[in-house]
Amino acid sequence: MTAIQSAKWGVILAGSLFVMAGFWALHTVRITLNGSSSLPDHAYVMWGWPKAIWRGAYIAAEPPEVYAERFRGFFFTKEVFGLPGDIISHDGAGAVCVRGSCFPLALKDGKPFAPALAEGVIPEGRYAAFGTSADSLDSRYVHIGLFPIERIAAVGVAANIIPHWKELKAWADARGLR
Known part of the structure; x- marks a missing residue:
């Protein structure tokens, strides 16, 4: 095979991989904006497949049944702190703890x-996920509980690639764009 033929096949292969990655991204990748103060970041890049969940990943999960009507059309976006096999415990003040991170209950x-x-071991197929604010609706409460894999729509990472929605609103208001 000549150098020109090798270069031609290299370009075809690279182009094919680029197109396949583009189709995957169009089908499964989404940008999730943070609409609350429960997490520190402004936005998250999330994907629906593959659902490889790791400690420190962010998940977008369907709201639990108790909040299904109130949050219809929205996802609970939380950071994963506990994986299957990890132990949930309480500290002396009643906070929910997993692997050294404790989350106090809102009063x-x-x-x-x-x-x-x-308290107990996180079962297979369930994840403990929390927000960073004290009033976050997350795994610290029994009525939210552990997030089952079946209710997790996407997994992702923080990406502050766009301003916070409040900054965008202030910018639009200042220019009379609303």
């Missing part, structure tokens, strides 16, 4: 907002 009228997630 309402001096009492916990809701009961804490029970």
Whole structure:
């Protein structure tokens, strides 16, 4: 094979890989904007396949049944701290802990907002995922619980590639674009 033929096949292969990656991205990749203060980042690049979930990944999950009506059309986006086999425990103040990270319960009228997630081992196919703010609706509460793989729509990483939505709104308001 000559150098020209090798270069030709190299370009064809590279082009084919680029096109396949583009189709995969168009089919499965999405940008998720953070609409709350429960996580520190502005945006997340998420993909629906493959669902390889690791500690530190961000997940977009369908809301639990208790919140399904209230959050219809929205996903709970949280950071994964606990994987199957990890142990959920409570510290002396009642915070839910996994692998050295503890998440205190939000208080309402001096009492916990809701009961804490029970202590125990995270079963196969479930993940403990949390937000960073004290009032985040996440795995620390029994009515949210562990996120089952079946309800996880996408997995991803933080990507502050665009400004926070409040900054975009302020910019649009300042220019009379609303």
